[in-house]
Amino acid sequence: MARSSPYRGPAPYVFLGPYLILTAVFFVYPLLDAAALAFEQTNGPSSRAFVGLDNFRFLASDPVFHHALVNTTVFALCSVFLQLPLSLLLAVLLNQGGDRFKGLLRLVLFSPNLVGQIFVGILFSVLFTPRYGLINRFSHALLGWGLEEQWLGNPALVMPAIVLTSLWMYVGFNMIYFLAALQAVDKSLEEAARIDGAGRWQVFWHVTLPSMRHVLVFVVLTSIIGSYQLFELPLALLASSNGTGPDNSGLTVITYLNEVAFNSGDLGLGSAVGWSVALIIFAISLVQIRFTRAAEE
Amino acid sequence: MNPLRLLVCALVFGFLLLWALSPRRPRLALAYLRLVLLGSACLLVLAPFFWLLAAVFKDRDYFNEYLFFPPLSEWSSASLNLDNFRRLLAGKPSVTGTVYFWQYVLNSLFFACTSTVLQLLFCSLGGYALARYDFRGKTALMTFMLGSMMIPGVLLMAPIYELMVKLQLIDTYHGLIIPGVVGAYGIFLFRQAILGVPAEIVDAGRIDGCSELKIYYSLVMPLVRPMAAAFCLVSFLGNWNAFFGPNVFLHSQAKLTLPVVLNLYVSQYGSDYGVFLSGTALAILPPAVLFFALEKEFVGGLTSGAVKG
Numbered sequence: 001m002a003r004s005s006p007y008r009g010p011a012p013y014v015f016l017g018p019y020l021i022l023t024a025v026f027f028v029y030p031l032l033d034a035a036a037l038a039f040e041q042t043n044g045p046s047s048r049a050f051v052g053l054d055n056f057r058f059l060a061s062d063p064v065f066h067h068a069l070v071n072t073t074v075f076a077l078c079s080v081f082l083q084l085p086l087s088l089l090l091a092v093l094l095n096q097g098g099d100r101f102k103g104l105l106r107l108v109l110f111s112p113n114l115v116g117q118i119f120v121g122i123l124f125s126v127l128f129t130p131r132y133g134l135i136n137r138f139s140h141a142l143l144g145w146g147l148e149e150q151w152l153g154n155p156a157l158v159m160p161a162i163v164l165t166s167l168w169m170y171v172g173f174n175m176i177y178f179l180a181a182l183q184a185v186d187k188s189l190e191e192a193a194r195i196d197g198a199g200r201w202q203v204f205w206h207v208t209l210p211s212m213r214h215v216l217v218f219v220v221l222t223s224i225i226g227s228y229q230l231f232e233l234p235l236a237l238l239a240s241s242n243g244t245g246p247d248n249s250g251l252t253v254i255t256y257l258n259e260v261a262f263n264s265g266d267l268g269l270g271s272a273v274g275w276s277v278a279l280i281i282f283a284i285s286l287v288q289i290r291f292t293r294a295a296e297e
Numbered sequence: 298m299n300p301l302r303l304l305v306c307a308l309v310f311g312f313l314l315l316w317a318l319s320p321r322r323p324r325l326a327l328a329y330l331r332l333v334l335l336g337s338a339c340l341l342v343l344a345p346f347f348w349l350l351a352a353v354f355k356d357r358d359y360f361n362e363y364l365f366f367p368p369l370s371e372w373s374s375a376s377l378n379l380d381n382f383r384r385l386l387a388g389k390p391s392v393t394g395t396v397y398f399w400q401y402v403l404n405s406l407f408f409a410c411t412s413t414v415l416q417l418l419f420c421s422l423g424g425y426a427l428a429r430y431d432f433r434g435k436t437a438l439m440t441f442m443l444g445s446m447m448i449p450g451v452l453l454m455a456p457i458y459e460l461m462v463k464l465q466l467i468d469t470y471h472g473l474i475i476p477g478v479v480g481a482y483g484i485f486l487f488r489q490a491i492l493g494v495p496a497e498i499v500d501a502g503r504i505d506g507c508s509e510l511k512i513y514y515s516l517v518m519p520l521v522r523p524m525a526a527a528f529c530l531v532s533f534l535g536n537w538n539a540f541f542g543p544n545v546f547l548h549s550q551a552k553l554t555l556p557v558v559l560n561l562y563v564s565q566y567g568s569d570y571g572v573f574l575s576g577t578a579l580a581i582l583p584p585a586v587l588f589f590a591l592e593k594e595f596v597g598g599l600t601s602g603a604v605k606g
Contacts (some may be wrong), residue, residue, distance in 0.1 A: 011509040015426035016438075018419045019479045026476040027445060030456035037456055090338060093331050107592060108339045111346070114584045116538025118556040119577045122563055123345060126352070126570050132361040134348050141301040168342065229451060232540045232556075239563040254451055262545050267455040274452035281449055 037271035048268070055272035065273070067248050068256040071159060075252070076227035078163045079170070080220055087171050087219075091178035092204070106179065109172035117169070121236025124165045128152050128237075135164070152238060155249035162234050162250055169233070174219050181215035182208070217292050224288075225281050231255055253277055308333050353381055353575040360571060381571035385579075391550035398558075398576065405555040406583070408543070409536040412474050416532045417525060419479035424487020425513045429499055442481035451541075458545060468548040477542070483528065490524040491517055530591055534584050555580045 013020075041051045059065050090109060094102055112120065127134045128151035140147035151161040185208050193203045209216075231254035235243040244251040244259075253273065261270025312333070315326035351365040359367060359376045367376050388395035426432075427439065457476060458467075466472025494517055502512040518525065540556040547553055553561075559580060562573040 009509070012426040012430035012432045012435075015422040015509075015513070019423045019481075019484060022476065022479055023445070026457060026460070027448075027453065030453040030460060031448065033456035033459065034452055037459075042459075090335070093335050096331060105335055105339060107589075109342055111585075111588075112342060114534065114588050115581050116534075116540065116556055118538065118540045118560050119580055122559055122573060122577050123349060125563065126574065127345060127348070134344065134364065137364055138301075138344075141299050142305070168345070171338075172342065225449070229449060231451075235540075236560050236563065239560060240567075257451060257454070258541075258545075261455045262458065267459055270455040271452070274449070274455060278449050278452045282447065285447070 034271045034274060037268050038275050040268040042267045043265055051268070055269050056276075058269065059272055059276060064248060064251070065253075065256055068251045068253045071249070071251055072228055072230060072253045074159055075163065075166070075230055076224050079166070079223045079227045082163065083167055083170055084174055084219060084223060086167065087174035088178050090171065091175045091182055094175070094179060095182045106172075106176065109175055111172070112169045113173045115169070117232035118236045120165060120169050121233045121239070124161075124168075125152060125237050125239060128161055152240065153246055155245065155247045158238065158245040158249040162230075162237060165233060165237060166230075174223065177215055177219050178212070181212035185211050213292065213296075217288065221285060221288055224284050228277055228281055229254055231258065349574060349578055349581075353571065353578045354378070355571070356380055357569070357571055381575040385572050385575050393549060393551055396551050400551055401553055401555050401558045402579065404552060405537060405580070408470065408473065408539075408554055409533055411470075412477060412536040413529055413533045415474065415478040416480075416483060417529055420483030420528070421487045421491075421518065421521075421525065422513065423479060423484035424489075425491050425517060427484065427488040428491035428494075429496075429517075442484065445481050454541065454545065461546060467546060468552065470552070473542055473546050477536075483532070486524070486528060487521070490521040494520050526591055530587060533587065537584055 037048075038055055039050060039052060040048045041054065042048045094105055094109075115123075124135075128136065130136060130148050130150050133151075135151070136147050136149060139145060139149075149157060151157045189207050189211065190203050193207045198206070230252045234245070234250045234252055235255060235258075238245045238250045241250075244255060254277070257270050257273040257277075260266050260273065312326055312330055315329050316323055319325065348365060351363075352360065354377045355363070355367070356376055356378055357380065363371075366372075386398050388397045390396075427435070461467050461472050464472070466475075498516050498520070499512055502516045507516070538556060539554070540560070543554045544557050544560075547557065555576070559573055559576050562576060566572045
């Protein structure tokens with residue numbers, strides 16, 4: 001395809017103008033400001049004072065922040081090791097069958113994603129009601145356990161409740177990506193492996209999975225990044241206990257940020273939390289990319 | 298033995314039976330297993346929706362009496378009625394006067410629609426510029442854009458809040474909408490789609506004397522319509538469900554959007570579930586309608602950026 005004739009004029013700058021202006025004002029400036037804010041203490045937006053590394057020192061020693069960090073990490077691990085395998089299983093099952101069926105099932109399994117996290121949180125906060133909630137009754141009928149369980153009031157059950165809710169919400173979302181990747185796998189490769197005498201499981205493990213590694217990396221990365229930004233779901237789910245759960249058992253890093261920055265007015269400390277999250281995400285992305293590079297060579 | 302456990306046992310027994318019939322080539326047993334697993338996954342996904350449907354119509358006194366709908370013999374205006382909606386839609390006093398629930402619906406619609414239209418316009422313009430022009434600084438700009446997507450949005454919340462206070466944009470809709478109307482991700486999506494439009498079409502337009510804007514509007518955009526539809530859906534959903542921004546930037550009761558208000562209602566109404574659940578049901582409805590109307594574009598658009606492997 002021939003490139004279009006060279007054009008020398010203002011058009012591209014005009015078309016990109018809104019992006020350039022808005023990015024300068026609402027991205028570059030706040031980013032620089034965030035770098036400055038992290039070393040300052042503020043009380044509301046107007047009064048600022050330089051405090052050096054105090055914000056980071058405070059975070060390093062604040063048990064509440066550590067609790068938030070642990071909770072969020074547990075959630076991220078559950079996303080990767082619980083939710084993604086389930087999504088993959090559903091995608092594989094879905095990919096085996098005829099097309100008419102596939103479209104409908106895909107639609108159903110994806111549908112929770114249309115509902116915002118806040119609305120899902122509100123809905124599930126009632127589903128987890130002791131004695132009457134759908135989940136309590138279901139678990140009682142199936143397992144004989146959990147009718148009177150206080151999912152959202154018992155610190156030991158708060159994280160499981162958040163993970164269960166996010167499973168309901170996101171299993172179908174990642175399944176869509178896996179399904180698209182499965183459909184793009186070269187059928188002749190799988191066929192060749194089968195002719196060479198490989199079993200179903202071997203074909204899947206040695207042929208199908210490696211050929212969808214790009215999507216796997218993408219989904220794992222976005223899941224981890226999304227997990228570290230978890231905020232709205234626990235906030236709505238735990239609205240009856242301040243959005244953080246009893247004993248901060250459902251506190252996430254972003255809930256913590258929201259609390260210190262916008263409820264207590266210390267935007268400096270909030271920025272420091274923001275940088276910590278950014279650093280964690282950046283480090284994980286780097287490790288992940290290294291890891292897959294090494295695996296490919 | 299309750300019905301649920303009986304059902305599970307029957308399903309497991311069916312699998313064992315099929316397996317026993319032909320243990321060497323368990324094709325039938327596996328097909329059965331697949332159907333059972335997919336079927337139960339679908340039921341688990343749909344159950345909360347069905348439960349919600351029942352919950353919003355059940356009267357307060359019957360709410361905990363039955364898990365889903367009451368049995369047909371119990372159906373009457375005492376057990377199933379619109380009382381929850383009536384209480385939801387009744388006006389509530391606030392500092393600035395009575396506010397009705399439909400005000401929040403309108404706010405959400407206004408915010409989501411305006412943002413979506415502006416996002417479509419500015420992202421597609423930007424994508425067009427990146428796809429069809431060679432200009433100075435293009436490589437540097439694209440590197441910057443890719444890098445900017447690595448920065449999590451929450452990092453910028455505190456300084457943007459400070460900026461909004463300085464610009465006196467707190468508690469206004471333009472303050473809420475403007476920062477989000479164009480982003481690197483959307484521009485890249487459109488760039489990718491517009492790269493697929495043959496260059497000959499653009500050249501033909503130039504020879505015929507079209508202005509650059511006219512080429513974008515009447516020649517290029519119609520050709521990337523499926524992609525634009527998917528973009529609008531994803532972006533509408535994101536705006537409709539947005540919570541962090543509206544929660545931080547909007548203060549007056551009459552300006553709040555649905556997610557913010559419903560989150561407040563949970564603590565205000567306590568165990569009077571019917572009211573905020575009916576509000577939640579109303580809030581789920583518009584995205585659901587849009588989605589089912591445009592399902593094909595939606596799923597295609599979600600994965601268009603991802604599956605390049």
